[in-house]
Amino acid sequence: MKKEFEIILQIIQNNKKVLDIGCGDGTLMEYLKVNQNIDVRGLEPQKDLVQKCIAKGLSVIEGDAEKELVQFPDKSFDYVVLSQTLQAFLFPEKVLKQLRRIGKQTIVSIPNFGYWKVRLHLLFKGTMPITKNLPNEWYNTPNLHMCTIQDFVNFCKEKNIIIDRSLCLTNEKISEITNNNKLYKNIFSQLGIFLIR
Amino acid sequence: MFLPSLAGLFFYLNKKMNKEIKNIKKLIVNHSLELDCGKIIKDFPLAYETYGTLNKNKNNAILVFHALTGDQFITNINPITKREGWWITAVGPGKAIDTNKYFVICANVLGGCMGSFGPKEINPETNELFGTTFPVITIRDMVRAQIYLLKYLGIDKLLSVTGGSMGGMQVLQFTSLYPDKTYSAIPIACSASHSAQNIALNELGRQAIMADPNWHKGNYFKTNLSPDKGLAVARMAAHITYLSKQGLQEKFGRKLQDKGSLKFSFDADFQIESYLRYQGANFVDRFDANSYLYITRAMDYFDLEKQFNGNLSLAFKNTKSKFCVISFSSDWLYPTSENKEIVIALNTCGANVGFVEINSDKGHDSFLLDVPEFLKTLSEFLSSTYKEINYEKRI
Numbered sequence: 001m002k003k004e005f006e007i008i009l010q011i012i013q014n015n016k017k018v019l020d021i022g023c024g025d026g027t028l029m030e031y032l033k034v035n036q037n038i039d040v041r042g043l044e045p046q047k048d049l050v051q052k053c054i055a056k057g058l059s060v061i062e063g064d065a066e067k068e069l070v071q072f073p074d075k076s077f078d079y080v081v082l083s084q085t086l087q088a089f090l091f092p093e094k095v096l097k098q099l100r101r102i103g104k105q106t107i108v109s110i111p112n113f114g115y116w117k118v119r120l121h122l123l124f125k126g127t128m129p130i131t132k133n134l135p136n137e138w139y140n141t142p143n144l145h146m147c148t149i150q151d152f153v154n155f156c157k158e159k160n161i162i163i164d165r166s167l168c169l170t171n172e173k174i175s176e177i178t179n180n181n182k183l184y185k186n187i188f189s190q191l192g193i194f195l196i197r
Numbered sequence: 198m199f200l201p202s203l204a205g206l207f208f209y210l211n212k213k214m215n216k217e218i219k220n221i222k223k224l225i226v227n228h229s230l231e232l233d234c235g236k237i238i239k240d241f242p243l244a245y246e247t248y249g250t251l252n253k254n255k256n257n258a259i260l261v262f263h264a265l266t267g268d269q270f271i272t273n274i275n276p277i278t279k280r281e282g283w284w285i286t287a288v289g290p291g292k293a294i295d296t297n298k299y300f301v302i303c304a305n306v307l308g309g310c311m312g313s314f315g316p317k318e319i320n321p322e323t324n325e326l327f328g329t330t331f332p333v334i335t336i337r338d339m340v341r342a343q344i345y346l347l348k349y350l351g352i353d354k355l356l357s358v359t360g361g362s363m364g365g366m367q368v369l370q371f372t373s374l375y376p377d378k379t380y381s382a383i384p385i386a387c388s389a390s391h392s393a394q395n396i397a398l399n400e401l402g403r404q405a406i407m408a409d410p411n412w413h414k415g416n417y418f419k420t421n422l423s424p425d426k427g428l429a430v431a432r433m434a435a436h437i438t439y440l441s442k443q444g445l446q447e448k449f450g451r452k453l454q455d456k457g458s459l460k461f462s463f464d465a466d467f468q469i470e471s472y473l474r475y476q477g478a479n480f481v482d483r484f485d486a487n488s489y490l491y492i493t494r495a496m497d498y499f500d501l502e503k504q505f506n507g508n509l510s511l512a513f514k515n516t517k518s519k520f521c522v523i524s525f526s527s528d529w530l531y532p533t534s535e536n537k538e539i540v541i542a543l544n545t546c547g548a549n550v551g552f553v554e555i556n557s558d559k560g561h562d563s564f565l566l567d568v569p570e571f572l573k574t575l576s577e578f579l580s581s582t583y584k585e586i587n588y589e590k591r592i
Contacts, residue, residue: 041549050553051574055523057550057581061540071541 003172005031007193008081008107011165012038016078019043019102021065021083021095026053033058042078043068066090069098081107084133084191087143093159100197105164112168114148114186133190144159149177149185150194156196165195201573221269221276221312222246226345233335244312245269245304248288249296256586258352259294259579260343260379261303262360265435265492266484267304268311269410271466272296277311278483286567293576298583299356302576304346306339306367308492310485314342315466316415317485328487329415336363336499340370347378354378356583359575361385361564362531363492366499369512369539373501376515381582383575385523388535389509389542390500395530398438399493402431406486415487428486429477436476441527441560509542516543520550521578523571525563551578 005028012018014036020029024041026049032038042060044050053060061068066089080103082095087110089095099106111120111133121129128138136142147155149168156163166177168189177185177192185192223243229239246269251258259366261271261284268275271280272289279337286295288301308331316331323330347355357378358368365387372382388395406412409427417423434446437445449469453459465471504510524536533554543550555571563571 039549047553047556047570051570051577054551054553054574055577055581057578057585058548059519061544061550061552062554063552071544073545076544076547174285 003169003174004083004109004191005165007169007174008032008083009035010107011107011195012036012079014038017041017076019072019077019080021069021080021082021086021099023049023053023058023060024060026056026060028081028083029053029058030056030059032054034057065095065098069095069102072098072102074101075104079103079105079107082087083107083109084111085155086110086145087145090144092145096161100161103197105195105197107193107195108148108152109191110147111143112186112189112192114150115190116187117188131179131190133170149189150182152194153177153182156194161196163194163196167193169193172186216231223312224346224349228345230338230341232332232338234333236332236438238332239361241307241314242312242318243304243307243314243342243346244309245302246271247303247350248272248301249299251300251350251352254587255352256354256356256380257298257583258300258302258347258355259359260347260355260371261288261294261301262339262343262358262364262371263303263306264360264362264364265496266432266480266489267364268309269305270311271301271303275428280483283565286565287572287575293572294359294579297574299579300348302350302352304343306363306492306495307342308334308339308488308495310488311376312388315485316487316491317418326418329490331487331491333494333498334491335495336366336370337374337504339495340367340374343367343371344375344378354380356586357381357383357579359383359385360387362387362561363496365531365542366496366501369501370499372516372518372520373504373512376513377517378588379518381519381578383521383522383523383578384536384539386525386528386536386561387539387591388531389512389539391497392535396497398435398530399497401434402493403490405430405434406490409486412486415490419484424486428481428484428489429474431489432480432484433477436473437559438530439562441529441558443527443558444560447558477544480576482527509538510545513543513548514546516546516548518549519582520548521574522550522552523564523574524552524554525557525559525561525568525571527558528561528563530561571574 018040020042023044029040032040045064050060050062080099118129168177168185169191170189182193224243229237231237267283270282271284290297305311308315310317316327320327356373365384368384406427409424411422412424425477451467454471501512502509522540524533540552557568559566
């Protein structure tokens with residue numbers, strides 16, 4: 001997902017303060033730190049991953065975004081990044097609300113459940129789709145709330161969330177999502193990336 | 198007949214220890230320091246020890262703060278007690294706090310009994326030991342005193358300050374008082390204000406000492422006896438709080454001391470009893486009862502939140518240090534929740550903070566023991582910070 005990082009780096013300018021939610025082993029954080037002088041912090045629920053981050057010199061707090069985000073003050077970060085994690089929360093709506101409170105802007109990326117391979121998998125095989133981006137079985141997947149690019153756009157509209165930019169990743173190629181190509185992108189893109197506030 | 202002679206032996210050993218304390222590194226602080234209690238002290242001794250070498254750029258120094266019963270002898274063999282240093286698991290050549298790489302400093306706290314200004318020192322005004330005429334000191338006093346040591350050693354900015362338990366409280370107080378004196382800070386298993394439970398437990402220890410008839414209102418140094426029983430009970434009670442229920446159960450369970458059966462007496466039937474008795478007895482020949490009173494009091498008085506009118510984040514408002522807060526899952530004395538309050542306060546003021554709770558069943562004592570995940574985190578945080586500041590320096 002190097003391409004996704006490229007997009008995120010493009011959106012975030014130099015000398016900004018960023019919070020990476022569910023930062024894992026800190027790969028994105030390191031990428032932002034190394035490529036631009038970005039002051040980046042992370043939140044990660046898994047101890048071993050937090051320890052990996054600390055070893056890399058990254059400031060990461062062990063904690064669960066569904067519980068711990070309340071401790072961050074309003075607009076304390078220029079950007080809050082949620083990379084392919086929204087679908088794994090029990091209450092994605094609440095988490096999103098917190099992210100928008102903490103960050104001046106929020107970058108959310110979602111694995112697109114409307115991707116054609118996913119659709120075909122369900123249509124022809126009749127079983128829950130397993131793809132490169134969604135490698136788990138239905139019974140052990142951490143993904144509780146899968147959605148499509150279209151779903152996310154609809155959701156933002158309904159909740160009065162302003163989308164400043166919407167991008168997608170189609171076979172490692174980055175492109176903008178517009179009103180005209182949305183239907184098409186919702187079929188052919190593996191990932192949607194949104195800058196919202 | 199046996200008991201008094203045993204006490205006499207302790208007294209003799211104590212005297213011998215006092216003599217040896219005279220040969221340890223000591224800085225006489227030629228400044229006056231106004232204590233929180235209002236009393237002004239000057240020309241007071243601060244006993245300390247260093248390990249490793251200060252590098253050319255003077256940016257590899259780590260100040261370690263010791264806990265309640267610790268002292269300046271962090272590692273190797275303590276020259277006074279002849280036992281291993283209290284943090285030998287973490288500090289030494291090739292260890293997490295690598296003395297081949299870093300210059301490690303530790304001072305005996307004010308109120309302590311290993312050579313620093315404390316109740317066991319002679320009051321120059323009366324030419325007698327202070328005993329309980331020693332002023333009540335606070336964590337802030339302890340930290341303020343140690344800044345003179347850094348000046349003396351010629352260190353403007355530390356690589357890190359660290360310590361567990363009361364040592365962690367000193368870390369918090371240090372970063373609050375001196376926001377730009379250290380590149381990083383590692384408070385371990387501590388709290389920003391002592392909880393009611395912890396005050397209660399400390400009071401239990403103090404009352405045990407004071408209930409010992411040998412205590413003589415703190416004037417036991419005038420007699421040939423010392424309140425060893427009381428101090429031992431205080432230590433036994435405290436020692437339980439340093440462990441976890443699960444840890445105790447796994448280590449001792451209901452195992453009997455002698456393989457046979459119950460003795461139907463009050464001897465130490467169970468292994469845990471004999472273990473605690475050993476811990477208590479072992480403690481009294483290396484620690485001063487009055488010091489125990491003073492230091493526990495300092496811990497109880499610690500309330501960083503109150504110092505900033507109830508807003509802990511203001512304590513760290515100007516901090517430039519990078520923090521790594523560490524807690525342990527089975528620590529019920531300074532539980533994760535209290536450590537997290539520190540993290541939240543740091544976060545609220547925008548400080549650079551990382552936090553991890555280490556899984557361990559060894560309770561509060563985890564920070565002193567061989568807990569690999571903890572030592573790894575400590576080591577890696579320090580080396581990444583060290584790398585960072587040296588890299589920044591180059592560009």
